[in-house]
Amino acid sequence: xxxxxxxxxxxxxxxxxxxxxxxxxxxxxxxxxxxxxxxxxxxxxxxxxxxxxxxxxxxxxxxxxxxxxxxxxxxxxxxxxxxxxxxxxxxxxxxxxxxxxxxxxxxxxxxxxxxxxxxxxxxxxxxxxxxxxxxxxxxxxxxxxxxxxxxxxxxxxxxxxxxxxxxxxxxxxxxxxxxxxxxxxxxxxxxxxxxxxxxxxxxxxxxxxxxxxxxxxxxxxxxxxxxxxxxxxxxxxxxxxxxxxxxxxxxxxxxxxxxxxxxxxxxxxxxxxxxxxxxxxxxxxxxxxxxxxxxxxxxxxxxxxxxxxxxxxxxxxxxxxxxxxxxxxxxxxxxxxxxxxxxxxxxxxxxxxxxxxxxxxxxxxxxxxxxxxxxxxxxxxxxxxxxxxxxxxxxxxxxxxxxxxxxxxxxxxxxxxxxxxxxxxxxxxxxxxxxxxxxxxxxxxxxxxxxxxxxxxxxxxxxxxxxxxxxxxxxxxxxxxxxxxxxxxxxxxxxxxxxxxxxxxxxxxxxxxxxxxxxxxxxxxxxxxxxxxxxxxxxxxxxxxxxxxxxxxxxxxxxxxxxxxxxxxxxxxxxxxxxxxxxxxxxxxxxxxxxxxxxxxxxxxxxxxxxxxxxxxxxxxxxxxxxxxxxxxxxxxxxxxxxxxxxxxxxxxxxxxxxxxxxxxxxxxxxxxxxxxxxxxxxxxxxxxxxxxxxxxxxxxxxxxxxxxxxxxxxx
Numbered sequence: 023x024x025x026x027x028x029x030x031x032x033x034x035x036x037x038x039x040x041x042x043x044x045x046x047x048x049x050x051x052x053x054x055x056x057x058x059x060x061x062x063x064x065x066x067x068x069x070x071x072x073x074x075x076x077x078x079x080x081x082x083x084x085x086x087x088x089x090x091x092x093x094x095x096x097x098x099x100x101x102x103x104x105x106x107x108x109x110x111x112x113x114x115x116x117x118x119x120x121x122x123x124x125x126x127x128x129x130x131x132x133x134x135x136x137x138x139x140x141x142x143x144x145x146x147x148x149x150x151x152x153x154x155x156x157x158x159x160x161x162x163x164x165x166x167x168x169x170x171x172x173x174x175x176x177x178x179x180x181x182x183x184x185x186x187x188x189x190x191x192x193x194x195x196x197x198x199x200x201x202x203x204x205x206x207x208x209x210x211x212x213x214x215x216x217x218x219x220x221x222x223x224x225x226x227x228x229x230x231x232x233x234x235x236x237x238x239x240x241x242x243x244x245x246x247x248x249x250x251x252x253x254x255x256x257x258x259x260x261x262x263x264x265x266x267x268x269x270x271x272x273x274x275x276x277x278x279x280x281x282x283x284x285x286x287x288x289x290x291x292x293x294x295x296x297x298x299x300x301x302x303x304x305x306x307x308x309x310x311x312x313x314x315x316x317x318x319x320x321x322x323x324x325x326x327x328x329x330x331x332x333x334x335x336x337x338x339x340x341x342x343x344x345x346x347x348x349x350x351x352x353x354x355x356x357x358x359x360x361x362x363x364x365x366x367x368x369x370x371x372x373x374x375x376x377x378x379x380x381x382x383x384x385x386x387x388x389x390x391x392x393x394x395x396x397x398x399x400x401x402x403x404x405x406x407x408x409x410x411x412x413x414x415x416x417x418x419x420x421x422x423x424x425x426x427x428x429x430x431x432x433x434x435x436x437x438x439x440x441x442x443x444x445x446x447x448x449x450x451x452x453x454x455x456x457x458x459x460x461x462x463x464x465x466x467x468x469x470x471x472x473x474x475x476x477x478x479x480x481x482x483x484x485x486x487x488x489x490x491x492x493x494x495x496x497x498x499x500x501x502x503x504x505x506x507x508x509x510x511x512x513x514x515x516x517x518x519x520x521x522x523x524x525x526x527x528x529x530x531x532x533x534x535x536x537x538x539x540x541x542x543x544x545x546x547x548x549x550x551x552x553x554x555x556x557x558x559x560x561x562x563x564x565x566x567x568x569x570x571x572x573x574x575x576x577x578x579x580x581x582x583x584x585x586x587x588x589x590x591x592x593x594x595x596x597x598x599x600x601x602x603x604x605x606x607x608x609x610x611x612x613x614x615x616x617x618x619x620x621x622x623x624x625x626x627x628x629x630x631x632x633x634x635x636x637x638x639x640x641x642x643x644x645x646x647x648x649x650x651x652x653x654x655x656x657x658x659x660x661x662x663x664x665x666x667x668x669x670x671x672x673x674x675x676x677x678x679x680x681x682x683x684x685x686x687x688x689x690x691x692x693x694x695x696x697x698x699x700x701x702x703x704x705x706x707x708x709x710x711x712x713x714x715x716x717x718x719x720x721x722x723x724x725x726x727x728x729x730x731x732x733x734x735x736x737x738x
Contacts, residue, residue, distance in 0.1 A: 029091070030222065033084055034186050037076050039064065042083040049090035050099060056086075059103040059122060066111045074190035081183060082106060088179040092216070092376055095172065101129035102176050108134045132173035133180070174210055178219050181207045185226040200230035215347055215377020224285035232288065239284050242298050254279040254305055257356050261307065261324070261363075268323055275320070276310040306362040310371050314339060317365045321350050324363060328354035334362075339370070341473075343421070343436075346373050358701065422473040434471065438496045441467045441488075444479045445500040452503055454481040468494050487511040489633060512617070513548050515632055515641065519619055520550035520560075522647035526622060527561055527583055527598045532644040538564060550649075551619065554596060557649055558585065588627075589653060595620065595627055596649040602626060610634035615657070620650035657708050659688075660717070663729035666692075666703045673703070679724045683717075685709045702728065 036042050043060065050056065063082050070078035086102035089095075100122060107113050108130060115134075119127035185203055188196050204227035211220035229236050243250065258277050265275060282290070282304055291298060298304070309320055317339060324330075334353040342348045349366040366374065421433050424443055432446045440460065444467070445452030458465050459478040468491065471477065489508035495501055521539070525532040542563070550557045561583055585596040590604035592614065602625040610631040612618050617632035621640055627648060630637030641647075666672060673692070680687060686708040692701065711717040718730045 030186065033088070033183065036080065036084060037074075039077055039080060039083070042080045042087070046083055046087040046090065046099075049087050050094065050096075053096060055096055055100055055122070056103070059100040059126075060086075062121070063103045063107065066107050066113055070110065072187070072190065074187065078106075078110075081187075085176070085180045085183050088182055089176055092175065092179070092219075097125045097129060098172050098176055100126045101133065101172075102179060104130050105133040105176060105180060109137055128170065129173055129176065132170060133177060136173070136177055171214070174214065175216070178207055178211050178214075178216065178223070182219060182223060182226075185223060188226075188230065196230045200227040203227045204231065211377075215343075215373065216375070217377065218375050221283045221286070225283050228285040228288060235288055236284060239287055239298060243281065250281060250305065253357070253359055254281075254307070257305070257359075257361055258307060260356070261309065264323055264327055265320065270316075270320075274311060274316065278308040278310065280306050280308070282306065305359060306364065308364045308366065308371070310366060310368050312367060314367060317350055317367065320365050321352065324352065324354060324365075328356055330354050331360065339366070341436075346377070349374060355702065360702070422471060422475075424471050424473075424475045424477055427476060427478045435496050438471050439468050439494060440465060440471060440477060440479070441491065442495050442497045442500045443471060443477050445495070445497060445503055447479065449499070449503050451479055451481060452500060453485045453507060454483070455479050456482045456486065487633070512632065515619070515638065516548040516551050518641050519647055520548065522641065522644060523550060523557065523649055524560060524564065525644070526646040526648060527585070528564065535564075552651075554585075554649060554651075557596075561585075585649070590627070592653050593618075593620075593627070593629060594651050594653045597622065597627075599648075600625055601648070604629060607634075607636065609636040614652055618650055618652070620648050622646040622648050657710060658712055659706070659708055659733045660714075661704070661706050661729075661731050661733045662718075662721070662727055664703050664705065664721075665726040665728055666701055668701060676725055680707065680721075683709070683720055706733070 032045070036045055046060075060083065064079050067077070067079040067082070072078050072081065082103050082105060085105065086099045089099045089102045104118060104122070104126070108115055108118070115127055115131050118130050181203055184199065188199060191199070203223050208220050208223040208227065211217075211223060258279050261277055266272070287298060287304065311317060311320065331353045334351070336351040339348045339350055348370045349364050351362065351364055353360055353362050422436050422438065423431050423433055424438075425431055426447065432443060434442055434446060440458045441452060441455060444455040444458070455467055457480045458467055458469075459480075460469060460471070460475050462476075485507060487507045488504060489511070492501060492504050492508070495504065521532050521535050525535045528535070550560060565583065583598055585598055586600075588595040588597065588601040590601075591606075593604045595601050595604070599622060601622070604620075604627045606612070606629050610633075612629065612631040612634075618629050619632050619637055619641065620627045620629050621637070623646070627650065629650060630640075664676075666676070677687065687705060688708060689706040691704040709717060711720075714730065714732055718727055721727055721730075
């Protein structure tokens, strides 16, 4: 099933035509078509050599062997043998068609087209621009290959052999090709579900791009090899005994242990900000069985006998990924370590390793293979940066397919809501969406969509700003549009508020202040409602300007424009008029920390949320306003997992330290599985620190932090 690590090492050390040919036939029994293609390729490339000095034809032979390890599709292996002929020799596609037929010629033409696009689109290797350009070439490659996904699979095998022989090239070319592989080809393998190819491509690229980090991880794994193996074997043995004791026979299941691949470990270290020994699921086992029901029986036994991490459970058997991937994922504590456990059937295992390739290796109908997700990647109007963000999200997410009432398919990340769909249709549809029908039933725009849903969006004539919905949507397109609309809306509100606040302080009509702003160079007004010093500077500037007009001299002598500070109900007010109280209107009643505006009515300040419709009506009417802000600091919610050394008073000492940091603890859960040295502890708490990195740094002065996140957002 794909190439093992032993196969990888073997392929790297095959340097003769005979040994490469022998290896090809070890994966694929000899057939006339393949033998003709082999001899044809040897003859076509007979005067060509690689940088290493070995005959060039060894490359297509080994690419064909890698293809054969994935699928027994003769056309694909034949195309692999011929994939460089049209580009590197005088032979034409017409000749390929005449000798090998339309199917092989079609695949060879697709592979040749990809190479041509790559040559046209990729910038020179000495350029600093790498990632974004590779993303663009990736888009065009997909669009060029969309007619037959088999072309992509052969191209991935071609890239794999190139990576295995990269040592023959100069260092700067090694880095260039490795970067392209990591950004372009490994994500394709991921999306096609061919996990063994994805992992190999990532690790090979990693070894060229991050040599120091790779060495560090290798060194750790080598140094701790025996301890890691002992932990894995001990956990495997405990699972084995558990299953046997509960009625399973040896032939009912297979347990495979593994350590995460290097690049995966590196990414986890970067994303979590932890060292390698703090990665929660470095160790993993897979349990393979022979039917779905047994998967759930095994899951139940594991959860009943080992403490699970509730936040790390996923059932992809009940709800499969878009590429057919099915497995139950869970993580459990065992003797101070955390193990990831994957449970799947043997058939699911084949699909997980081979992805889309499994559909024609074990089933017929290769010609009918289609991937709808490819059709949805033809973004046209985004900037280069936006395009790459969209591509990245599409590649590294679990997907669902939903449909418009006309049957048009849209691929969205799993967890997407109706509003994500609206933005996927068009930005205008998302901006003006007011309601929706999902499967002909009226549904909230924030309802999560399921695979196969049919969605209809109703729109209004105006853009609807939904700033509080930013974290409720999942796609970058929806978030970008919501953010853009909110920034524009807030800027407009602040600009109008600035006029009303200054006109109230100066006891003038808003139109007069507007006129002054138009004539003055001092036109930065949107920060006035949130920056008290800026407000005072503007007032001073206004006084200086109008004092130059003789009509205002008597007026200025009778009026003072000093802002006085008042405090009521946690609100700080700055006004030139007397204030007796603060009132929170029932229309919005903002919570502590919300953005607010304040209106002056008969000595009382009526406070509204900045986005309140009633408040905005008053704003547009030019009602009197004052500068308002919250006195109390915001409170933020956090969740963390720490590694706690066993011993009397250790937890109490740490909790006392948190109190000194002005942290309010809301819940604690101590790991049930403990050893003589450490155990894991989960804590939920509140703090005034908004900067998650600074707060974590303070806590890490006292203890080792494994996991640290903000949990303020209700939608998370």
